[in-house]
Amino acid sequence: MKRKFIIIPLFFIFLFSLFFVSCGQQDQKQVDTSKLEKQIEELSKRLDDLSKKVDALIEEKAIVKAEVPAITINWWHAMRSARGEVVKNMINEFNASQSEYKVVGTNKGNYDETMNAGVAAFRAKKQPHLLQVFEVGTQTMMLSGAIYPVFELMKDAKIDVDWSRYLQAVLSYYMNADGNLMSMPFNSSTPIMYYNADMLKKAGIAPLSKDTPVTWDELGEITKKIVKANIAQAGMVTAWQSWTQIENYSAIHNIAFASKANGYEGLDCELEINNPQVVKHITRLKSWADDKRFMYGGQKYQGPKSEFIAQNVAFYIDSISGIAKLKKAVKDFKWDAAPLPVEAGTKKLQNSIIGGASLWVLTGHSKKEYKGVAAFLKFLAGNEMQEYWHKETGYFPITIDAYDSLKAKGYYDANPLQTVGINQLNRAIPTKISRGLRLGYFVQIRNIINEELEQVWNGKKSPQAALDNATARSNAQLRTFEKTYK
Amino acid sequence: MIKRSFFKSKYLPYLLIFPQLLVTLTFFYWPAVQGIFQSFLLSDPFGRKSKFVWFYNYIELFTDPLYLKSIFITFTFSIAVAFVSISLGLFIASMANRALKAKALVRTMLIWPYAVAPAISGIMWLFLLHPSYGIVALAIKEWLGVNWNPVLYGSDAMVMIVMASAWKQVSYNFVFFLAGMQAIPKSLIEASAIDGASPFKRFWFISFPLLSPTFFFLTVMNIIYSFFETFGIIHTVTQGGPGGSTNILVYKVYQDGFVGLNLGSSAAQSVVLMTLIIVITFLQFRFVEKKVQYSG
Secondary structure (H helix, E strand, C coil), rough: CHHHHHHHHHHHHHHHHHHHHHHHHHHHHHHHHHHHHHHHHHHHHHHHHHHHHHHHHHHHHHCCCCCCCEEEEEECCCCCHHHHHHHHHHHHHHHHCCCCCEEEEEEEHHHHHHHHHHHHHHHHHCCCCEEEHHHHHHHHHHHHHEEEHHHHHHHHHCCCCHHHHECCHHHHHHCCCCCEEEEEEEEEEEEEEEEHHHHHCCCCCCCCCCCCCCCCCHHHHHHHHHHHHHCCCEEEEEECCHHHHHHHHHCCCCCCHHHHHHHHCCCCCCCCCCCCCCCHHHHHHHHHHHCCCCCCCCCCCCHHHHHHHHEEEEEEEEEHHHHHHHHHCCCCEEEECCCCCCCCCCCCCCCCCCEEEEEEEECCCCHHHHHHHHHHHHHHHHHHHHHHHHHHHCCCCEHHHHHHHHHHCCCCHHCCCHHHHHHHHHHCCCCCCCCCCCHHHHHHHHHHHHHHHHHCCCCCHHHHHHHHHHHHHHHHHHHHHHHHHH | CCCCCCCCCCCCCHHHHHHHHHHHHHHHHHHHHHHHHHHEEEEECCCCCCCCCCCCCHHHCCCCCCHEEEHHHHHHHHHHHHHHHHHHHHHEEEHHHHHHHHHHHHHHHHHHHHHHHHHHHHHHHHHHHHCCCCHHHHHHHHHHHCCCCCCHHHHHHHHHHHHHHHHHHHHHHHHHHHHHHHHHHHHHHHHHCCCCHHHHHHHHHHHHHHCCCHHHHHHHHHHHHHHHCCHHHHHHCCCCCCCCCCCCCCHHHHHHHCCCCCCCHHHHHHCCCCCCCHHHHHHHHHHHHHHHCCCC
């Protein structure tokens, strides 16, 4: 303790001595100023000459200007294996195309894990610039206050984007109520119906159209024939039942999934899936399950897909990303695809809705970096990248230009399967109901719907009771969500 | 006869337990306190909005009939797993204890499954019992005429996850029972054999009571195992389905918190789960342990 008292006066003595020394020096300087000024003039002249020479050299020999390190842009995504490779190639293309920015892509696991990684990073203030989030996380992201809306980003970076040249059914899923784009669509798909062409042939049924959907009644007749003739164990199977049989069924027939324009116009929305049309549809599927025209194969796609590949069923409803998977896996029979079935006598068929993920720009970075993000997003939306992405993964190209370009190259003639989804998606201008769903705790709501539907299939509940219950339980979730953000 | 060491310094013991204390504090108490605090909040995942709501999360939980169902499912599941794995472990151990040839080999083979991760065990049982590609499932359907379908029927799914969870734990129980049996003095069993006790009676009246500490320990361990570590099995085999029939508490915590990002509710569920485990363990020590005979 005693030493401290000694240090303090010593310190002051030191400071004073410094002060005196510097005062002395000032006097000396004043004498020398005229000399110094001359020297400075000379030096600045030399500098000017040098910089002129350097400029000349750069122009002449095109020496790379950038000893300046490139600005790093971090992108966390959920794309693995084959898709991960495609993403890597796209990033490399961008990095090679310019030297100002360097995009670093990191896989953070599956969709849940990637979103959690983003959330944790944001809390620790170490968030990436770009985060890929699945479609059910849209509402959470939008309300997070952690995002830089894409339409604003593009405006601020002075990049002119003609949003009308994008696939509207894709954009509309990620727009706010005013029609402004909040996140950049990345991988988007929609469900279609695959069928075993050999089985249909055996049953004496002509191949289905790729444009005009069959009606559910027609599908009922076809599956009845197939099951009766013992061509397959069961008629049809569906992957992602909530997405294909309730969300898309509602969108196609323009039936509200939830109030407040499916949640776009307010957090106080309520589910409305216990409406007569959906109940009727589920009742029909249940009766089909009883006479084997429909079988339940599990919540996700693995179970249903294996039923289709094992030729236990003739029809299989799943996302368009199934095309690539089936091409690889199916060797011993012919298969084809058709649009999702519809109700007979529907006056105007709406577009189906998408699934997949989009890219969110997170706040907390510098303007320079955001310029790079904008440039990268623009690059991704270019024809070349979109065509590459579509061909490699089967996800939709998101711009009309990329679609037209593929068409002009004869891609769709060579791959007619790819027209099914895109035509179904583009067959109408999205309405307030068919543009998408904007619900809080959507993950939980899908779980609830899955649980309740499973109880319909195994006979524990009637379709009406199950859908009533699903609605009530989901509404409780929506209220908790609303309470969190109010 | 109990050995005791004495420390001359007052502080040395504290210093020695300090590292362990630090680990326990940072990895158990700190998260637990955070969890309790979080369970009174409604907050958005990004942590920008947070509201103190008292017991809202708990009220929501206990007014949800499905949560109560999930508690019931968890108990059914863990009792079934503990019963199956302990009884099988005991049975196999008593058989292996009598094996004359290749004792060491038999034991090693029986211990093996314990090295398998729960998720892998789950996948293997799924391959055997999946209704459309499982070999055993096809056999059951073909020969027994049972309409086996764990994708559709909750009870079948429950049977499947109990089997997958118990199978792995049998080896664990086996090791402890075998060690326990070898610690039983041969003289006791021989004496009763001379008195004319049948093998079953010898087991029931001599081996079994002497195994009671092991038995007690394993019951606690198995219940804790089935409460928490079976997560991997549920995740790979049923994802809580069909119709929520295998949605045990720990899986629900994961689904609501990690996937659904409802942190408040998930934290409340964790607190409930923690309380349940504390109560169960306490009850076991309070009432069951009294009947345990620790020394021979």
